[in-house]
Amino acid sequence: MKTGAKILIESLAKEGVDIIFGYPGGSVLPIYDELYDSSIRHILMRHEQAAVHAADGYARASGRVGVCLATSGPGACNLVTGIATAYMDSVPVVAITGQVPTSMLGNDAFQESDITGITLPVTKHNYLVKHAGELAGVVREAFFIAKTGRNGPVLIDIPKDVNTDLIADPAPAPETVSLRGYQPTYRGHTRQIERAIDLLMKAERPIIYAGGGVIASGASGELVELAERLMLPVTATLMGLGCIPCNHPLNLGMLGMHGTEYANYAVTECDLLLAIGVRFDDRVTGKIETFAPHAKVVHIDVDPAEIGKNKPVDVPIVGDAKAVLADMLARIRKRDGPSQWLHKIDVWKENHPLRYREGDGLHPQYVIQQLSDLLNGEGVIVSEVGQNQMWAAQYYCFRHPRQWISSGGLGTMGYGFPAAIGAHFARPGEQVFDIAGDGSIQMNIQELGTVAHYTIPVRIAILNNMYLGMVRQWQELFYDRRYSYTELPAVDFVKIANAYGVEGMRVDSRDEVRPALQAAIDAEGPFVLDFRIEREENVFPMVPAGAAINEMIGGHQQ
C-alpha cells in the first residue's frame, strides 16, 4: 500500500529529480511528510514566486527539468508569474501544487483556486490529478512534455485526498510516453535543408541570427562549426548569448533594441538571414517591415508555429537546431568567406564599438567589464530586468552556453536573485552573480533569508541608481524628463543584508570596484554589493520602440 504522496515522490526520483524548491502549506502536508525522509533535497524559499524562479534558474543552468512545489490557493497563485516567465523563455519546469480535496473542488473552499484554469495560457500543459493511481503516469508525461520539443513549464495540481489515498497496487509509469496529440519533429526536412544550403552558398552577405533555441537544444558546437566553415558572422538575441564565445572573430554580439550597432547594421544589409531558434520578437526586430529587408530568410525552429509568425520565411525548417545543423554540416565543406562582407562588418565594428562616457563617476558598464575580467568570462551570470540586464548583456564577455540566465520574453523583475539560487544548485562549484538594480532586487529581496539559511554563495551586484532606471530612461527620452513615480529613495542594502546575516559592501567609487568584486568572489557565503552608480546613466545604443533597428540613438553619433 502506498499513498499518492509517496507515489509522487518516488516518481520524481525516477525522473532524476534531486532538488525541489518549495514552500509548504495545508494542502501539501502529505507531500512534505514524504519529503521529510526522502533523498530528494528540498530548499525552503521565502516566497513561492522565488521557488518557481529558482526551479527555472536551475533548469537554464543545467539543461535539466527544474521542480518547484507550492500549496493550493495563494501558494499556487504566487507561482503564476514564474510559470509565465518560464513559458515565454521555453524553460522546462515542472510545478507541483496542492489542491483542496476532490470532494470540495469548485466549492470555494479555504485556499482553493482553479490553478489549472489560471495557468492554462502560460503552461505547455497542465494536469488536475483526480486519482492517486494516475500520479505515476502523469509525472512521467509531465517531464516528457516539459523537456521535449519546444521546452516549457508543466503544472501538476494534486488534491489533498489524492495525496493521502492509499493505493494497493499502483500501476508503474509506462517506460515510454506516447501521446497522439504531441509528436515533435526533430529532424529537418531534407529538401528544405538542401534549399537552405543552396541559398547559403549563393549569398553574398549572409548572417546567422541565433536565439535561445540554440542554447536549449545544445547546438552551440554545431553553430560555431557552421559559422567557421562558411565564415558566417553570428549575432545572438538576449536569450542566445553564449552560443558563440564573445571574443570569437565572427561574433557580432547582441542585436535589437539594445544590440550593437554593427549587428543591427549587418542584419539590415544582409541578403541571407539564417534564423535559428528565434522568434522574431519585437525587441529584436523593431519595426518588422524594415527588419532584414533585403534578405532571403531561412528559419530553423522546433516549433512550427514560430515559423512565419512575424515575418514571412523563404525556407522553413521545422526541427531541433542541433539535429538540423548537424545535417547541414554533413553536406557542407569549408570554403572561403564572403570577404567583402566580412570586411564591411569589421569596419563597422571598428567605427561603432559599444561604448559609454567614461568620467569620474561610477559607471555600471565598468562594473560589468571588471567582473567579466576578474572571472575571465566564466561563471554563471544571472540578471534582473531593466538597465542592469542590458548592461550585463552588452558588457559581460560570455564564453559558453547556459552561462547567461535572464528573463527575456516576460521581462520579470525579481527573477534574478531566486534564479541565481537555482543556478547555484545546478552548478555548485561555479561563481554565480546576480546583476541587479535597486528596483528589481526589492521584488524578491526576502530570499536573503534563503541564501543565509543554506549558506548559498550567490553574489548580488546591485547597480543602485535610486531609480527604476529603464523606465526613467524612457521618461527622459520620450516623456520630456517627467520622472513620474520612478525615483526610489535610498536603501541601505548592506544593512538589509547584514540583518539577514549576509555580508555586504557599499561601493561608491571606481577605484573600489575591483577589490569589492574580488571580496565577493572570495566570500564563502552569499555577498551583497551595493554599487552607487551614476544615477542617470542610460543604456545605449537604443532603438526607439517601433523604429527600424538601424535607426539607433545614443550610439556613435553622440
Place this chain on the structure above:
Amino acid sequence: MKAHTLSILVENKAGVLSRVAGLFSRRGFNIESLAVGVCEEPNMSRITVVAYGDDAQIEQVKKQLNKLIDIVKVSDITYRDHVDRELALIKVGAETGATRAEIMQIASIFRAKIIDVGTRTVVLEVTGDSEKIDALEKLLPQYGIKELVRTGKIAILRGSKTVKSQKPE
C-alpha cells in the same frame, strides 16, 4: 477576412474545450460558432469551429491549436470539398389560426418541422447549411421570433477522406 471552418479532433479530457476556446480569445480571434460532440473514436471528441480571419491568421491559429497536447488533429476544411449542416430551433408567435397556417406553409417550403404547438406559439426545427437557416430566419420576424437557438455548423469531408491522425505505434 473570410469564414474558415476548422475540424478538430481532441482527446476527451477535462478542460479541453476551454483550452481550445481560450486559445482563440487569447490570440484575438472571434469564434463565429462552435459545435462539439463525441465521435467515432472512443475517448475522443470532434469540434467544428467557424472563425473569421485571413489565411495567414488561420494558419497561425491552426499551428497554435496543434501545440495543445490534447488536440490530435486540426484541419482547415474551408477549401476542401465538404458538406456542412446546422440545426436551428425557432419559437415563433402564432396567435391566430391564419398565422399558424402561414408559418406551416413557410416551414414546408424550407422542409422545416413543427415540433411543438402551443396556444400562442409554434416551434420550428430546421436543418441545412447556414444560408438556408438565415433565409428562413428572415421570413419569420413578422410573426415575432420569441426565441432562437442554433447549434453552430458541423462539417465533414466528402468522399472517403477523413480528419484523423495516425495512431502512434
